[in-house]
Amino acid sequence: MENNAISYIENTDLEESSLDFQPKEFTDYLGQEELKKKLSLYTKAASMRNEPLDHLLFFGPPGLGKTTISTIMANVLGVNIRITSGPMLERTGDLVAILSGLSPRDILFIDEIHRMPTAVEEILYSAMEQFKIDVIIGQGAAAKTVNLPISPFTLIGATTKSGMISAPLRTRFGITERLEYYNPQELALIVKQAAQFLNFKISNEAAELIGKAARGTPRTAKKITRRVRDIVLVQEKNSAELATVEQALQFLGIDDLGLTTIDHKILKEMIIKFNGGPVGIETIAAIVGEDSDTLQEVYEPYLLRIGYIEKTPRGRQIPHLILPRLKQKYLGQQNIF
Numbered sequence: 001m002e003n004n005a006i007s008y009i010e011n012t013d014l015e016e017s018s019l020d021f022q023p024k025e026f027t028d029y030l031g032q033e034e035l036k037k038k039l040s041l042y043t044k045a046a047s048m049r050n051e052p053l054d055h056l057l058f059f060g061p062p063g064l065g066k067t068t069i070s071t072i073m074a075n076v077l078g079v080n081i082r083i084t085s086g087p088m089l090e091r092t093g094d095l096v097a098i099l100s101g102l103s104p105r106d107i108l109f110i111d112e113i114h115r116m117p118t119a120v121e122e123i124l125y126s127a128m129e130q131f132k133i134d135v136i137i138g139q140g141a142a143a144k145t146v147n148l149p150i151s152p153f154t155l156i157g158a159t160t161k162s163g164m165i166s167a168p169l170r171t172r173f174g175i176t177e178r179l180e181y182y183n184p185q186e187l188a189l190i191v192k193q194a195a196q197f198l199n200f201k202i203s204n205e206a207a208e209l210i211g212k213a214a215r216g217t218p219r220t221a222k223k224i225t226r227r228v229r230d231i232v233l234v235q236e237k238n239s240a241e242l243a244t245v246e247q248a249l250q251f252l253g254i255d256d257l258g259l260t261t262i263d264h265k266i267l268k269e270m271i272i273k274f275n276g277g278p279v280g281i282e283t284i285a286a287i288v289g290e291d292s293d294t295l296q297e298v299y300e301p302y303l304l305r306i307g308y309i310e311k312t313p314r315g316r317q318i319p320h321l322i323l324p325r326l327k328q329k330y331l332g333q334q335n336i337f
Helices: 033-049 066-077 092-100 118-130 184-197 204-213 218-234 242-252 261-274 281-288 292-305 323-331
Strands: 006-008 056-059 081-085 107-111 132-137 144-149 154-159 175-178 310-312 315-317
Touching: 033 066, 033 175, 056 066, 066 081, 066 107, 066 154, 092 118, 092 132, 118 132, 118 154, 184 204, 184 218, 204 218, 204 242, 218 242, 261 281, 261 292, 261 323, 281 292, 281 315
Parallel strands: 006 081, 056 154, 056 175, 081 107, 107 154
Antiparallel strands: 132 144, 310 315
16 A cells, blocks of 8 residues: 555545545644644654654544544655544454554554444554554464564544543553534634535635534534535525525524524423423433434533533523523513413
8 A cells, every 4th residue: 555545444424535625734624723733743753753653542522523634644644544443343353454454654543442342442452552462363272372563553543432431541542632623713714615625616604604503513514515515506506605505504404503403492392391491311302302312412512512501410401591582582482481
């Protein structure tokens, strides 16, 4: 494999990869400025030493660009990157095959690393520290352990749940960095960049509206941008203006704050049936027709972040300061109860 090639061990979502602009340098990657400064220094130092980069753990919410920035690091270092995910590594042999195929200084990227089986994770311990893996040959009393050397490599682990990573694995990462949510201005720049790659023009006001509605994540901003591109194409327009984005958001069921139909349903039901709460997450899930895990992982984090709900010992509730405003929004009057 040639330098800078990307080998995908796991099939990646086509819409999220080949149809998106893929930055090659840190300067092309918008946002995460402090993180980029650190990673630029780390990669430059590793290149000067002609050594593999220290093992690195990225954590933070999904959709912020952990995979993208890892591919940039591989490109800057002039090495290959192999990408897989924790759930894909079901057997120890899966990981051994990948590790034994790495070239010196290559990067192995494992997404959702906290979901690896324990037996597979244990293979990484000696691989990360000593660049060796223990392989058991044979069965029963005749079984023996063979120590197999591997090329020095860099492991980049990514997780949305850093607390679920075991202590023995966590301590083996020399660098640990968090990716932060993007602000609307940064997302507007990403929208403009994506639109240029998708060969259509978008006004600053339209890009800013997408930035506000993208829930702080580039992945969501790019998804909305692709749907705006569809409208521009079908309506045979030259560019996307503010009205075009408003039409796309309405079509997708997203308001200018990024709230979806389900978000509004959660808030409205909490007001109608429980006067804003507190109410248990299982009860909310039953009322809106979603399972509680989906509510907690997909919808609740954003509602918590913008202050529309809060957690209490008795359950979720809408904060008292904004409850009157939401009552008026959903019920048409402030003091209905």
